[in-house]
Amino acid sequence: MGVRYFGAEVRRVEDARLVTGNGRYVDDIELPGMLEAAIVRSTEAHARIRSIDAAAARALPGVHAVFTLQDFPPEYRDRPMVQPYPAPVLLQPTTQYPLAKDEVCFVGQAIALVVAETRHVAEDAAGLVAVDYETLPAVVDCREAVKSGAPLAHADSPDNIVARLRVAFGEVDAAFADSAHVFEERFLQHRGGCHAMECRGVIAEDRPHHDGLTIISATQCPYLVRRNVAAYLGRDEGRVRVVAPDVGGGFGPKAGIYAEEIVVPLAASALGRPVKWIEDRREHFVTTNTQRDQEWTLEAAVDADGRLLGVRGRVIHDNGAFVPYGLLLPMTTLTPLPGPYAVPALDVAMEVAFTNTAPNSPIRGAGRPNAAFAMERLVARIARELGLDQAEVRRRNYVPADGFPYDTGQKFRDGSPIRYDSGDFEGCLDKVVELADYAGFAGRQKAAREEGRYLGIGVSSCIEDTGVGPYEGATVRVQPDGKVLIRTGAASQGQGHETMLAQVCADRLDVAIGDVYVMAADTGAFPHGIGTIGSRVAVNASTAVFDAAESVRDKALSLAAERLEASVEDLEVEDGVIGVAGVPEMTVTYGDLARQLAPMAGGALPRGFAPGLEATSYRTSDGMPTASGSNIAEVEVDIGTGEVRVLRYSVAHDCGNMINPMMVDGQIVGGVVHGIGNALFERLVYDESGQPLNNNYGEYLLPIATEMPPIAITHQETPSPLNPLGIKGAGEGGTIPATSAIVAAIENALEPFGVVIRSYPVSPEELCDLIDASGA
Amino acid sequence: MENPRHTHRIALTVNGAPVEAEVEDRLHLGDFLRRELSLTGTHLGCEHGVCGACTVMVDGQAVRSCLMLAVQARGRAVTTVEGLAADDGTLSPLQEAFREHHALQCGFCTPGMLTSLTAFLRDNPAPTDREVREAISGNICRCTGYQPIVAAALAAAGAKAAEEEN
Ligand code: FES
Ligand code: FES
Numbered sequence: 001m002g003v004r005y006f007g008a009e010v011r012r013v014e015d016a017r018l019v020t021g022n023g024r025y026v027d028d029i030e031l032p033g034m035l036e037a038a039i040v041r042s043t044e045a046h047a048r049i050r051s052i053d054a055a056a057a058r059a060l061p062g063v064h065a066v067f068t069l070q071d072f073p074p075e076y077r078d079r080p081m082v083q084p085y086p087a088p089v090l091l092q093p094t095t096q097y098p099l100a101k102d103e104v105c106f107v108g109q110a111i112a113l114v115v116a117e118t119r120h121v122a123e124d125a126a127g128l129v130a131v132d133y134e135t136l137p138a139v140v141d142c143r144e145a146v147k148s149g150a151p152l153a154h155a156d157s158p159d160n161i162v163a164r165l166r167v168a169f170g171e172v173d174a175a176f177a178d179s180a181h182v183f184e185e186r187f188l189q190h191r192g193g194c195h196a197m198e199c200r201g202v203i204a205e206d207r208p209h210h211d212g213l214t215i216i217s218a219t220q221c222p223y224l225v226r227r228n229v230a231a232y233l234g235r236d237e238g239r240v241r242v243v244a245p246d247v248g249g250g251f252g253p254k255a256g257i258y259a260e261e262i263v264v265p266l267a268a269s270a271l272g273r274p275v276k277w278i279e280d281r282r283e284h285f286v287t288t289n290t291q292r293d294q295e296w297t298l299e300a301a302v303d304a305d306g307r308l309l310g311v312r313g314r315v316i317h318d319n320g321a322f323v324p325y326g327l328l329l330p331m332t333t334l335t336p337l338p339g340p341y342a343v344p345a346l347d348v349a350m351e352v353a354f355t356n357t358a359p360n361s362p363i364r365g366a367g368r369p370n371a372a373f374a375m376e377r378l379v380a381r382i383a384r385e386l387g388l389d390q391a392e393v394r395r396r397n398y399v400p401a402d403g404f405p406y407d408t409g410q411k412f413r414d415g416s417p418i419r420y421d422s423g424d425f426e427g428c429l430d431k432v433v434e435l436a437d438y439a440g441f442a443g444r445q446k447a448a449r450e451e452g453r454y455l456g457i458g459v460s461s462c463i464e465d466t467g468v469g470p471y472e473g474a475t476v477r478v479q480p481d482g483k484v485l486i487r488t489g490a491a492s493q494g495q496g497h498e499t500m501l502a503q504v505c506a507d508r509l510d511v512a513i514g515d516v517y518v519m520a521a522d523t524g525a526f527p528h529g530i531g532t533i534g535s536r537v538a539v540n541a542s543t544a545v546f547d548a549a550e551s552v553r554d555k556a557l558s559l560a561a562e563r564l565e566a567s568v569e570d571l572e573v574e575d576g577v578i579g580v581a582g583v584p585e586m587t588v589t590y591g592d593l594a595r596q597l598a599p600m601a602g603g604a605l606p607r608g609f610a611p612g613l614e615a616t617s618y619r620t621s622d623g624m625p626t627a628s629g630s631n632i633a634e635v636e637v638d639i640g641t642g643e644v645r646v647l648r649y650s651v652a653h654d655c656g657n658m659i660n661p662m663m664v665d666g667q668i669v670g671g672v673v674h675g676i677g678n679a680l681f682e683r684l685v686y687d688e689s690g691q692p693l694n695n696n697y698g699e700y701l702l703p704i705a706t707e708m709p710p711i712a713i714t715h716q717e718t719p720s721p722l723n724p725l726g727i728k729g730a731g732e733g734g735t736i737p738a739t740s741a742i743v744a745a746i747e748n749a750l751e752p753f754g755v756v757i758r759s760y761p762v763s764p765e766e767l768c769d770l771i772d773a774s775g776a
Numbered sequence: 777m778e779n780p781r782h783t784h785r786i787a788l789t790v791n792g793a794p795v796e797a798e799v800e801d802r803l804h805l806g807d808f809l810r811r812e813l814s815l816t817g818t819h820l821g822c823e824h825g826v827c828g829a830c831t832v833m834v835d836g837q838a839v840r841s842c843l844m845l846a847v848q849a850r851g852r853a854v855t856t857v858e859g860l861a862a863d864d865g866t867l868s869p870l871q872e873a874f875r876e877h878h879a880l881q882c883g884f885c886t887p888g889m890l891t892s893l894t895a896f897l898r899d900n901p902a903p904t905d906r907e908v909r910e911a912i913s914g915n916i917c918r919c920t921g922y923q924p925i926v927a928a929a930l931a932a933a934g935a936k937a938a939e940e941e942n
Contacts (some may be wrong), residue, residue, distance in 0.1 A: 011814030015875040018883030019867065019890065021817020021857035120802070197821045197829055197884040197918050248819070249918050281822040431885075434804035494882025494919050666920060673921035697826035697916065698900045705909040705922040 045690020083325020170345025199249020333367025456749025466729025482591025489529020535729025671734020
């Protein structure tokens with residue numbers, strides 16, 4: 001078996017359709033007889049609904065129906081959405097009603113659904129629905145929400161505490177008692193919204209006498225949508241089909257289940273016609289899950305050489321108005337601690353709080369960028385206090401290269417240890433130090449200072465737990481014409497899964513990649529799947545494809561051996577043609593064998609063979625591979641205006657063996673830019689009454705091309721021992737360390753002023769204030 | 777509420793073909809292309825004129841189709857992403873370069889990037905990195921981090937220059 005495609009910069013098969021305008025996103029799909037919906041949303045952050053008057057809307061020509069919760073069949077009128085990730089530690093697993101019942105808890109919460117001939121008419125009608133509110137006190141800041149006596153985000157809940165979490169290991173008190181230094185840090189982390197360029201969207205069609213309910217959704221997790229819609233509607237999962245077409249970016253929030261995925265199907269069922277709802281950007285700002293605030297208070301116990309002995313502290317996590325996604329975001333904040341550092345003792349507690357703002361769920365990296373930022377802040381503080389170099393302080397604290405597998409001390413819920421499978425953190429740091437010309441920075445900084453310019457450099461390291469299970473599956477099937485079809489549940493939102501999976505399969509079968517194609521993310525075509533979250537598809541789905549392709553190859557070779565009257569050991573495969581070594585005329589193709597294994601009436605199956613040249617596998621990684629990396633940012637700060645320019649950005653990244661380095665680099669660059677956006681631009685602003693203030697791209701700033709630095713990447717490939725391909729996930733490793741690298745670089749530039757940054761995004765105004773306050 | 781829906785008859789060309797239609801006055805060009813002509817390659821990412829996903833060329837100039845009404849396109853020549861490849865389907869050098877340089881991931885911003893850069897490169901055949909970045913500063917991409925898009929545009933410009941030299 002030759003390796004031709006694994007590790008090669010194979011051009012993507014997806015691109016041919018996407019560069020010609022032939023992609024098919026949910027809003028591009030038209031079904032016969034389809035109606036369009038618009039949603040009436042709460043304009044209040046917290047209110048009781050006294051009444052809803054939809055008479056004028058219903059009377060508008062072209063309107064087919066206006067639904068409030070009371071207009072759905074009786075069994076739904078008292079049924080909140082299903083909690084997709086229940087957990088015993090969830091004190092208040094509150095989910096919303098798909099349309100508000102009698103209370104709204106954030107601006108944007110869905111109240112009524114208008115269905116009309118066209119979206120234009122639906123929006124006209126939505127504007128005619130009058131909602132009478134009784135305003136209730138709102139709580140917006142999570143730090144206020146956890147205090148006793150704070151306004152309640154839900155009028156009838158006992159307090160605003162969603163959950164209390166705690167991770168602890170080692171002898172923390174002893175570590176602090178024995179330390180040479182204790183440093184305390186407090187900082188506020190704000191990660192903004194999702195902002196996939198395609199907003200969400202749902203089409204539903206119900207054919208009760210035929211194949212049941214079909215939902216086309218711009219989702220990362222069609223199987224989660226199927227499970228939850230079926231559970232909510234009380235339907236058989238076999239008669240609920242969820243399809244994700246081309247999806248224009250996911251980044252986390254499209255992994256959940258949303259009210260629209262319930263109410264659009266209910267409307268389609270009631271009206272007996274397909275219904276489409278497409279989120280507009282204003283809706284995206286207020287209703288697609290965001291990530292927003294965490295306040296951290298952390299203490300580090302440190303020895304005289306700057307080694308971490310213990311970490312303890314407290315986190316307050318803003319969960320927004322509901323719990324749409326269990327505790328996955330809070331959990332992924334705590335479980336990566338203490339990152340790449342060997343820390344013998346740790347004790348961190350978290351309060352998860354309701355606020356009257358958009359619900360929260362993970363965005364690229366989930367809580368990992370927060371955890372990385374927290375650890376990097378501590379390490380930066382140690383360096384500053386002890387006069388250590390940024391790289392050196394990290395070297396002293398890393399898990400050593402010969403320390404793998406490394407158990408951090410934390411445990412999974414099932415009691416098994418959280419374990420880093422492999423890595424070489426110092427090796428990665430060495431690589432990025434060289435790539436960034438770290439040694440030459442002092443000279444660059446000095447030269448710039450002489451011109452009155454302030455340059456700074458920031459180092460940041462991270463780990464990324466990738467490839468979370470429990471499985472993803474794939475069927476590899478050779479078609480009668482010899483083409484190879486891969487079916488998998490794993491949805492793509494731009495990651496290039498079609499190319500990646502075809503690469504793995506083509507190598508295993510020894511066929512040309514052009515003869516392999518992938519059809520994914522259709523619950524009607526592949527029975528089981530999890531979805532595209534947490535940098536898991538390369539690890540899980542590629543392993544399944546690899547294993548299924550191996551079974552197909554084995555089956556093909558056994559049948560070919562019979563046909564060619566040779567032994568399997570003497571067979572070789574090239575470009576889909578199986579031959580006997582040294583006997584050029586003795587060949588058979590995969591297509592020949594596929595036809596033989598799928599005879600028509602009157603034909604016969606070869607004895608001892610099941611029909612079909614195909615195999616299905618759910619084989620997965622034996623645990624979660626640990627990716628890692630170190631980044632270095634170099635910035636210039638204009639001390640007059642507070643403007644930060646990122647001059648260059650260097651990445652050393654380790655995601656094990658790379659299936660397609662071009663696509664890995666694409667993930668990293670995109671991820672870094674997202675992290676730079678978090679560091680410098682992206683802030684969702686709510687006023688004290690819970691009104692969002694910057695729901696547009698003029699005021700909510702996303703990274704744009706002119707603001708981004710050149711990003712250089714180097715790789716270290718430490719293969720994962722956990723799966724046969726040696727791979728680790730790569731989707732979030734760009735984002736996780738980027739924010740802290742930028743913040744560290746800004747601090748470094750402003751060292752003469754003693755500026756310490758305690759929150760991000762860092763705005764020019766805040767920097768000016770910090771510089772002024774320093775009095776230097 | 778009064779909801780008078782005025783319509784207008786318009787004639788224009790889209791991707792070289794003549795089109796006539798009766799359009800509501802409030803219909804923007806992006807919706808017209810997508811809904812009336814089923815040219816769904818043009819994407820709507822914000823509908824408030826910032827993201828650039830909806831960019832098309834009108835008489836050769838890059839224009840945000842969410843900010844222009846369909847009636848304003850009367851008598852104009854509109855080119856969408858569907859009109860960038862040659863009639864025989866051969867990709868333009870820029871489209872090729874996008875594939876070669878992995879300048880797209882989800883592909884949602886891509887039509888706007890391609891139309892913006894097609895117009896830009898026609899007027900600036902030998903741009904610098906900085907000039908390309910400025911040319912797409914009104915196009916948001918959440919996936920790629922822009923770097924490969926810039927590389928693709930520079931490569932396409934280079935390829936064109938090399939072709940003309942020969
Ligand atoms: S949709 Fe037109 S600029 Fe965003
Ligand atoms: S490729 Fe996804 S937004 Fe640009």
